[in-house]
Amino acid sequence: MKNSLANVQARRADIERLVDRHGIATVKGLALRLKVSEITIRRDLKILHAMGRVKWHNGLVEAIAGQGGGEQRTLAVIAQRIAAAVPNYIARYSTLFMNANSLCLQVINELAKIPVTVITNNPCATACARHEGTKIMITGGRVSTKKSVLAGSVTLNFLSSRIADVTVIGCxxxxxxxxxxxxxxxxxxxxxxxxxxxxxxxxxxADYRKIGATQQYHIADLGMVDVLITDSFADEAVLQQARRKGINVIQVTVW
Structure with missing residues (x-):
C-alpha cells in the first residue's frame, strides 16, 4: 500500500539521510526528490521535528549537530517511558507472565518497588533490579540460537501448568x-x-514502529489486549480503532 507503515518509516528515514547529507533542505526540494506531495513532507517533518531528529523552522529543514544515532536515542527514551508506565497497572504480589521482549526487562527494573512474581523465558531477567520480596521464575527450555531466550516444548509445557494475574508482552x-x-x-x-x-x-x-505493522506469525487477536502502552508518535488512526475495541490506550510523551 502507498501509505503503509513500512513506506512511511522508509520515507522519513530518507528525509533524515538527505537532510544530514546536505545540512539544510526545503520542503519543496524534499518533495521533488522523494516524489511525494509537499503536504506529505510537512506531515513527516512535523513528526521528525517533534522527535528531535531534524530542525524545521521558517520553511527550512536543518540537520541537528551531533545527531548521529538520533533514532536510537529516541527509541531508548521511548522504551524507558513505556516501561515506567507499566507499574501503574500492577498490584502488589501479582504473578506476571513476561515474554522475552527487551522492554519486559526494563519493566522488571521499574517494578523493583513492589513484590511480584515474574515468570519469563528470558534468563537475563535474573540480572534485573527487583524488590526483596520479588520472585523470578525462569521457564526452562532450549536456548534460541538467535537470542539468549528460551523456547521449545519444555518452555510451553512449563507455561501450560501455570496461570498469571497479568501478562506483559512486547510484540x-x-x-x-x-x-x-x-x-x-x-x-x-x-x-x-x-x-x-x-x-x-x-x-x-509497542513503540510507534510496531503500531499498524503486521508480522508473519499470529500471537493473539487485538481483542485479547486490555491495555496498550505506546508513545505519542504512534499512528493515531490505528490507536482510535484500538480504543473502539475497548482497549485502554496509553501514550507516553517523549521529549
Whole structure:
C-alpha cells in the first residue's frame, strides 16, 4: 500500500539521510526528490521535528549537530517511558507472565518497588533490579540460537501448568486486522500461551514502529489486549480503532 507503515518509516528515514547529507533542505526540494506531495513532507517533518531528529523552522529543514544515532536515542527514551508506565497497572504480589521482549526487562527494573512474581523465558531477567520480596521464575527450555531466550516444548509445557494475574508482552507488530504478531514462530507460540493464560489483564508494549505493522506469525487477536502502552508518535488512526475495541490506550510523551 502507498501509505503503509513500512513506506512511511522508509520515507522519513530518507528525509533524515538527505537532510544530514546536505545540512539544510526545503520542503519543496524534499518533495521533488522523494516524489511525494509537499503536504506529505510537512506531515513527516512535523513528526521528525517533534522527535528531535531534524530542525524545521521558517520553511527550512536543518540537520541537528551531533545527531548521529538520533533514532536510537529516541527509541531508548521511548522504551524507558513505556516501561515506567507499566507499574501503574500492577498490584502488589501479582504473578506476571513476561515474554522475552527487551522492554519486559526494563519493566522488571521499574517494578523493583513492589513484590511480584515474574515468570519469563528470558534468563537475563535474573540480572534485573527487583524488590526483596520479588520472585523470578525462569521457564526452562532450549536456548534460541538467535537470542539468549528460551523456547521449545519444555518452555510451553512449563507455561501450560501455570496461570498469571497479568501478562506483559512486547510484540513485533500490532494492528486491527492482524492483532498481535511476531517475526518468530517459536516466540509467537510462547507469547500466545502467555496471553491466553492471564486471568486478569493483558498489557501490550509497542513503540510507534510496531503500531499498524503486521508480522508473519499470529500471537493473539487485538481483542485479547486490555491495555496498550505506546508513545505519542504512534499512528493515531490505528490507536482510535484500538480504543473502539475497548482497549485502554496509553501514550507516553517523549521529549
Amino acid at each position: 513485533d507488530g500490532i494492528s486491527v486486522d492482524g492483532g498481535l504478531t511476531s517475526s518468530n514462530a517459536e516466540a509467537a507460540a510462547i507469547d500466545s500461551m502467555m496471553v491466553t493464560k492471564a486471568k486478569k489483564c493483558v498489557i501490550c508494549l
